[in-house]
Amino acid sequence: MADEMVRRAQQFVNQVYGSRIGMTVAENGQTGWNTMYALTRALQYELGISSLSNSFGPTTLSTLTSKHPKLNASTVPSADFCRIIQSAMYCKGYDGGDIDGKYNSRVEAGISKLKADMGLEDAFPGGSLEPKVFKGLLNMDAYVTVNSGSDAIRNVQRWLNGRYVKRSDFFIIPCDGHNSRDVSKSMLYAIQYELGMADGTANGVFGPGTQSGLKSHTVTVGETGTWALLFSAAMILNRRPVSFGGFTAATQTAVEDFQLFARLTVSGKGDFPTWASLLVSYGDQSRKGEACDGVTKITPARAAALKAEGVKYVGRYLTNPSTTSLPEKEIQPGELQTIADNGLRCFPIYQTYGRDASGFNYAAGRAAGQAAVNAALDHGFKPGTRIFFAVDFDALDADVTSNVLPHFKGIQDALQEDGIRFAIGVYGPRNVCTRVGEAGHSGASFVSDMSSGFSGNFGYPLPNDWAYDQIVTKWVGSGDGRIEIDVNIASGRDIGQNSFNKPRTAMADVRFNGDYLASLRTDVGKYMQSIGFPNDGGNRIFTHAECFDTILANDDVITAQSNRFNMRKALIQTSAYWEMRHYDLVDQTVDHQVASYHLNGVGAVKDSSTGIAQISGDVGIRAWNHCIDASRAATILPMARNPCGS
Template identity: 70%
Template sequence: MADALVVRAQKFINDTYGGKLGIPALEEDGRTSWTVMYALTRALQYELGITSLSDSFGPTTLSTLQSKYPKLNASTTPSAKFTKIIQSGLYCKGYNGGGIDGVFSSTVANSLTELMTDMGVAGVFEAGSLFPKVFKGLLTMDAYIVTGDGGTGIRTVQQYLNANYVKRQDYFIIPCDGHHSRTVAKSMLLAVQYELGMADGVANGNFGPGTQSGLKQHTVASGETSTWVRLFSAAMILNQRPNVPFSASFGSALQSAVNGFQDFAKLPVTGKGDYSTWASLLVSYGDQDRKGQACDGVTKITQARATTLKAAGFKYIGRYLTNPLSNDLPEKAIQIGELETIADNGLRCFPIYQTFGRDASGFNYAAGNAAAIAAANAADDHGFKDGTRIYFAVDFDAYDYEVTDNVLPHFKGIEDGMAIAGNRYKIGVYGPRNVCIRVSEAGHATASFVSDMSSGFSGNYGYPLPPNWAFDQIVTKTIGSGDGSINIDNNIASGLDTGQGSFNPRWRRCRTASSTRPTSRGCSPTSRRTCNPSASPRTTAGSTPPPSAWKRSSPGMSP
C-alpha cells in the first residue's frame, strides 16, 4: 500500500537532486525500500560535499558527518535541504517528519527522541538531536520495533547492546526488531571483545584465538552477578532458549535453562556458562575441540582407517551414495566392500546424497523428484535396509528467499519421489541451520545434518540449532597416520539417528571377482547392482513401482 508521506520523500529527492546523485529517478510509488534509502544516503553525501557518491553510509560519510556536524538540531542544521533529508528519512522509517518543509521543528526533535528510544540509545545521546551513528541507522531498512514473529526478549538484548556499546569505534546501531541475525551475532561478539578489554581497531566481531582464550577465563555460574552473566543470558536469549531471564544475576532459572541447552546440544551438563557453552551460543560450530562420535568424508573406509576411527571414538560414518564426477574425489562414493568393513568393525553408516547443487539454480521440484529416485536406487544397490535415513545435501549458502523459491519445492519433490519409490527410506536434510529448520518445519525431512562449520553462511548466523538435529558438523581434521590416516569432518551426534550397522545380504555376497567370498548365483563379478538378473527395471520418476522392483534378492537370500 502506498504511503503518501513516502511519496513526498521520493518526490523531494527527484525534484531536488535529479541528475545529481548518479542514479535514475525514483519511482514515486510510496514504498520504502533500500533504493530510497540509498538515494537519501547519496543526497546526504552530496550535501556534505563528498564528490564520490555511493549507496554505502561508510567510513567516509560517517567521518565527514562527524567532523562537520557531530550534533544536528535546530541550531546546527546547515540548510533546509539537510533537514528535508532528515524528515524524509523519518517518514520512510514510519516516524513523523513534521512535513518535508526544511524546518527542524519540535516535531522532528520529538521523533528523533522516539527513534533513539526504540534503538535503545535515548540515554546515550542528547534528546531531540541527531548524531552520526543514529543518522546512519536512520538511513537503513533496519526496524527498531518488533516485526513479524520477532521476540520482545531478543529486542531487549538488541537495545542493551546498542545502549552499552554504540560509542565504541566499530560498533554501529543494530536492528531492534526482535530477530537474531548476522548483524546481531557480530555485535554480540564485539560486546564480548570489548568486555575482554580489546581496544578499538582490535575488536572485530570474529571468534578468533584472542576471544576464545578470553572466554576460557570467564566461566559464569550460579550465584554470580556481573556483566558477564548479563552477556551470557543475552546469548541464551538470542539462541531462543525458553524461560531465560535477561539479568546480570545467575539464578536458578538461568541455571535450569543452561542445563537444558547443554543437554540439547550434547555438551557436558554442568549448569555453568563454561567455554564450550559460550562457544556454542556465539558461533555455529562452537568449541571445535569437542570430540564427536560421528564423522563424514570422501575417503574409502579401509580396515586401517576403520581402526583409526574406532580408536578415536567415532561410531557413525557418513558416506556418499553416488559421485557424479568419478574422476574428482574418486573415493567419494561408497566403494565395493566398504560397508562390510564398516560393519565388521562395529561401526555404523548413514548415507548422504549429493550431486552438484552448489547454488539455487539446481534446486526445484523436478530435480528433487529425480534425486529421490536416484538416491533410493543407490541406497538399495548398496544394501541399505528399509528405514534408513538418507541426507539430501543443500551445500551452499541459501538465502531465505532461495529456501522459499527453490529448496522447499526441491524437498517436496524429494518427498513425492520417495513415495514413488515405496517410502522405503526416510528423508533427512543436510545444510545450514535455516535450511534444515525450514525444510523440517515444512514436513519434508525428519532429521537434520547441520553444516555448522560453515559459520559464515547467512543461514547459520542468527539461527538456533534445529530441534531435530542428528549430526552437527563442526570442523575438518585429519586423524591417524600411515595407511590409517584419514581426513574427516568431525560431527557431534545427538543420538536421533545412528545409521545402519548391518546391510542387506546382497552387499555382503555380491562381490567383485577379487573377493575372497563367492558371489551369489546370478551376480555379475563386476557389479554389485543386483543379485537378481530378472529383477524389474529400476524405478524412474513418474512411474509407480511394482513391489518386485524393490526386492532384488536372489532366491534363498533374506530380503
C-alpha cells in the same frame, strides 16, 4: 499500502537530487532500499563527497562526523539537508514534520522516539541527530518488533546498542526482536570490548584471543553484572527461556537443558564450551565427536583409527558425479562390510552439483530422490535407512522458500511413490534444516555448522531435530590408518546402519513387465506435468500417451539393442520420449521444409536438428562414417536407418 508522506519524500529526492545523484526512485509511497539509497546519495552530495554510492560507509560516516557531529535546529546546514532527514524519518515510520526544511519540535520528538526505540536514550539524550543514528536511519532495519519478533530479543538488542554505540566499530543494530548476522556479530564485539580489547583490535571474530578470554569468564548461579548479562543475552538470542539479567537458579536449569540438547557436558554453568555453542555455530572445536563424514574409503586400518578417536557413525556418499575428482568419495566396493565388521555404523549422504539455488527445484528434487533410492539399493542399504540430501551452499531465506523447499517436496514425493523404503534427512545450514523440517519434508538434520559464515548459520539456533552437527575438519590416525574427516557431534536421533544387503550387481536390461505399465504411464505423466508438460500435449504436437505408447511399443527392439551395445535402455527410451514430448509446430514446419527440399526440390532448407531424435542429418552422417572408420560397420549394419530422416 502507500503512505502519502513517503510519496512526498520520494518526490523531494527526485526533484531536488535526481539529476545530481544519478538515480530517481518510484514515487509509490512505499519505503524500499532504492529510496534509502537515493537519500544516502543525497546526503553524500550535501557533504561534498564526489564519489557517490548506495552505501553509508566509512567515508560517509567520517565526513558527517567531522562536519556535523550533532545535527539540530541550530546546526543543520541547509533546508534541503533538513529535508533529507525529514524524508528519511517518514521512510522509517517516524514523524518528520512537514518536510519543509525546518528542524522543529516535531522533528526533535521524532528523533527522540527513534533513539529511544534504538535503546540510545541514555547514550544520546535529546532530539539531536548523531552520525551513527543517521546511519541507522538510512537503512531498512526496524527498531520495533516486527513479524512476531521477540520482546526478550529486542531488550537484548536495545541494551547492546545503548552500552556499546560509542565504540568506534560498533554500529546500531536492529531492534526488531529477531536474531541475525549483525546481531550475532555485535555480541562478539561486546564480549571483546568487555575482555578489554581496544577499538581496532576487536573485530567481531571468534578468534584465539576471544576464546582464551572466555575461558576465564565462567558464570555461575548468583552472579550479576555485565558478564551475567552477556551470557543471558546469548541464551536469549539462541531462543532459550531465560530472563535478561543475573545468573539465577532458573538460568542454571535452562543452561542444563541447553547443554543436554547440544550434547555438551551438563554442568549448569556458563563455561567455555557453552559460551562457544551460544556464540558461533561450530562451538568448541576441540570437542570429540561420535560421528564423522568424509570422502575417503574406510579401510580396516582407518576404521581402527576412527574407533580409537571415539567415532561410532560414519557418513559416506552414495554417488560421485565426477569421474576424476575425489576418487573415493562414493562408497567403494566392500567398504560397507568393512564398516560393519569393525563395529561402526554408516549413514548415507546424497550430493551432486547443487552449489547454488539454481540447482534446486521440484523436478531436480524428484530426480534426486529417485537416484538416491537406486544408489542406496545398489550399495545394499536396507529399508528404513535415512538418506541425508545435501544443500551445500549459502542459501538465503528467500532461496529456501523459492528453491530448497520445492526441491525437498520433490524428494519427498519420489520416496513416497517408491513406497517410503527410505527416510529423508537434510544436510545444510541451520535455517535450511529448520525450515525443511518444519515443512514436513525431512525427519532429521545434518547441520553444516562448520560453515559458520553462512547466512543460514549466523544468528540461527541449532535445529530441534538435529542428528549430526559438523564442527571441524581434522586428520586422525597414523600410517595406513591416517584419514581426514569432518568431525560431527551426534545427538542419537539417527544412528545409521550396521547391517547391509548384498550390493546389487549390474544386470542386462530385460523387456518391460506389462503388469507395471499403467503405473509407469501415470508416474511419468505426473512428473512431466510437474515440470510444465500437460498430459494433453499443450502447445506441442504429441500427448503424453502418444509418446509413452510409442516408446513402449518398441520395447523389444530397444531391449535387444541395449544388450548388444551394453548400454542402459533408459538412455534410449528417456531421450526419445523427452524429445518427442518437446516436438512442436516449429519443429514440424522445419522438418516439412527439409522434406520438401529433398523430395520436391522446393525451398532451401537442406538440413535440420528437429525431429524426435533431435539430430541433424549432417551429424548423423558424420557419426555413421565414424563408425565405419572405426571398423564397426558390420556391427552397426543391423541398425541401419536413413540418418537424414527425410
